[in-house]
Amino acid sequence: MRFEFWRNDLFQKWHWQLVAEDGAIIAMSRKPYPTKDACLVAIRAFQTANQQVAVLEIEPPEPIYCRTHPANFEAKNDGGQVPP
Numbered sequence: 001m002r003f004e005f006w007r008n009d010l011f012q013k014w015h016w017q018l019v020a021e022d023g024a025i026i027a028m029s030r031k032p033y034p035t036k037d038a039c040l041v042a043i044r045a046f047q048t049a050n051q052q053v054a055v056l057e058i059e060p061p062e063p064i065y066c067r068t069h070p071a072n073f074e075a076k077n078d079g080g081q082v083p084p
Helices: 036-051
Strands: 003-006 014-021 025-028
Touching: 003 025, 003 036
Parallel strands: none
Antiparallel strands: 003 014, 014 025
16 A cells, blocks of 8 residues: 655645555545645554554444435336435
8 A cells, every 4th residue: 555645736735645556545635735744744643543443343334324325216206306
C-alpha cells in the first residue's frame, strides 16, 4: 500500500489517498489541507492511529432501509417514482 498526496491547482489545497497494491483507493482525506506540511501531518496521524487499531470480526449489521434505493422499489411502482 502507499499514500499519495497532491495539490489541487484550482483551490490551492492539499489532499491524500491510501492506495492498495491493485490501485484501489482504500481511504482518502475528507477535507482539504491548506499546506503540504498539514497534509503530511494528517498522513502521519492516519498511519500512527491505524497501527494500533483492533481488527474484529463481527455479526453483519442490520440492513439500512433507503427509500430511494432501486432494490426497495416495488415492481408495480409506476413511472420510477420514489416510494412514499
